Structures are given as structure tokens and as C-alpha cells.
Amino acid sequence: MADKKLKVTLVKSTIGAVPKNRAIVASMGLRKIGRSVVLPDNDATRGQIRQVGYLLKVEEI
Secondary structure (H helix, E strand, C coil): CCCCEEEEEECCCCCCCCHHHHHHHHHCCCCCCCCEEEEECCHHHHHHHHHHHHHEEEEEC
């Protein structure tokens, strides 16, 4: 997993999401639908994606 990156895009609104999941999405740096961020591919990031995967689209870079 060294030097790998993940492109994470918010594809669904967080309005109806659990407050904890909203906080996870915000901590990933995603604020608006359609915005993308590049994050390191590590266990912490994978755990966040697992929690809120229904709101995201994930691509390996």
C-alpha cells in the first residue's frame, strides 16, 4: 500500500445521514456533492470509506 492514493468523490448528500457519518465525510475534506479529494491508501482511510461508502465513489490512482 506504500505510495498508493485513492480518489474519493462525494456522490450523495449527507443531509439524511447519521451525524457521525456527516463528521466522517467532513473530516475527509468533502463539502459538496461532486467534489473529489485524493487521500492516502491506508487502514484509517479504508475504515472511513467502509463507514460512509454509500455516499462515496472511490477510485484507485
